[in-house]
Amino acid sequence: MKKVNVVVVGATGAVGQELLKILNERNFPINNLKLCATSRSAGTSVEFQGCRYVVEETTPESFTDMDIALFAGGKASLEFGQAAVERGCVVIDNSSNYRMDPEVPLVVPEVNPEDVKWHKGIIANPNCSTIIMVVALKPIYDVAGIKRVVVSTYQAVSGAGKEGIEELTAQTKAVLEGLEHSPKKFLHPIAFNLIPHIDVFQDMDYTKEEWKMVKETQKILHDDKVRITATTVRVPVYRSHSESVNVETERKITAAQAKEILAKAPGVIVQDDIGNNVYPMPLFTSDKDEVFVGRIREDNTIDNGLNLWVVGDQIRKGAATNAVQIAELLLKYNCLMR
């Protein structure tokens, strides 16, 4: 198999570290690897497959002779994305910077792999909550069509990066010891609390996170007629996002049919054995690449209704795994730029 040159931008953060772990696990065919980050992290070193790599500060020249750039997130792709493309390097961008750009494919490999083919240099990795939901919805969409989705999320602190994780730990300890601990990363205390506010407020008083779940899902499914309304909530869980998803399909499917369809679907594991108290829980889905679906029930308040409980590791399938899968599609479809 052809080996390619890969640069990871933002290599020292939570998603960057996970990208390296997954490139290794999936044995991605790397020729040269380069690790980049902001000047703050440049100079540190990171191990990968037995070798130590010194992290470089990202510059336009970081992309010279590289085939694929995996951007972990943040503003880096705004600053360096075009420079990478100009040098013949395909950008897979985990930030939200280009997701809604009509010139940029937004790809979940289990859902719309073919969209990789029309890229013009940049491919966007969707929002974590969106990826997790759409992997579970697509098999149902294909069989029964989807009219409307009402989703409420239960999102882990690692969605806010390493600082989110550290804040949950420090704050929880402080509460248990009866000490004060002011929020830094989150706007309010997260230990033993819920915060119904993720990302900034936008149109109609929905948050950006809520609109992402609406608009990105429609773009990935190529179907603006799928109506979605979302409420996104931060919960004191370290890792894996959970979602309570109510689906109105175009055509009736029973809970039994939905289970069967989901059990056969790529990237999905059905955990739905209530007799044995089996259903997905975020503590047990972390470090896994699949999306877990359980509590599959018919919703008899409408003609064609289903309720699902969907859980997935938002750093893996919700970010890093999905990005590496897109890189694999670039090789499979032979659509690199160099």
Next chain:
Amino acid sequence: MKKVNVVVVGATGAVGQELLKILNERNFPINNLKLCATSRSAGTSVEFQGCRYVVEETTPESFTDMDIALFAGGKASLEFGQAAVERGCVVIDNSSNYRMDPEVPLVVPEVNPEDVKWHKGIIANPNCSTIIMVVALKPIYDVAGIKRVVVSTYQAVSGAGKEGIEELTAQTKAVLEGLEHSPKKFLHPIAFNLIPHIDVFQDMDYTKEEWKMVKETQKILHDDKVRITATTVRVPVYRSHSESVNVETERKITAAQAKEILAKAPGVIVQDDIGNNVYPMPLFTSDKDEVFVGRIREDNTIDNGLNLWVVGDQIRKGAATNAVQIAELLLKYNCLMR
């Protein structure tokens, strides 16, 4: 004001203790107070308004000469409810034993106070999640009618009593110290986890807790045409249940109208000032009697849609406060049995 004889059954548990606190706070006109519990707790003593009361084991004779019996929960009302009624004592029962009995009113004082009047000795206090939701829904129901509700809950561990609270603390400490801690009260670990399973599984794979939210809401509103579908989830929060509530009304109301209506509604506090990051959070609604509503948004995926985020202390408004309010109605409407 007439003073009455009150017996609290299950006085030593979380709800029982809260009942005493609220009887005191609201200055309920008590003549004689009697505290009862199972034989396990009998003999212990509890302070109330400066006096110490020895807890007695509940027997049929516990209700002789008593006017109102507040049952905190569990099976006690099955065992002793009829005995109380036969002795002329009105039972206000926080358990689910009689809630769906057509001979028993199910009352939320802000919603259906008049139902107290037709009691035949027993009045049921609804499920905590139901009370919190229906207090927020009723003002909307009155103005715009309600067709359908899709609700996902985020329920605190204190819904499972003192043992639930202790388990969250002990387990969280253990996790932070890297120690093992097997679940006892809950079926699975609750520290830094979510459990999408509250109470036993019933019809159509919904839990009893989910069906309670459906059937009790319909009974309280006297309207079986209101369609409700629920997903109930335990979260690592000590106190106050939160609910993401999607409402389809019969007639259009805007978010602004909904805010105005809710702001004027009894027992409701609107916390919805997103410019200042104000919305209800369970850490800050505990020990309060009101139901807090925020994130009030129009849902434009349907003609008449609203999304609400509703939070309330499930031991107070969700249990003890509601029960004491029912007792107050018994005096107001003069419908005791002795």
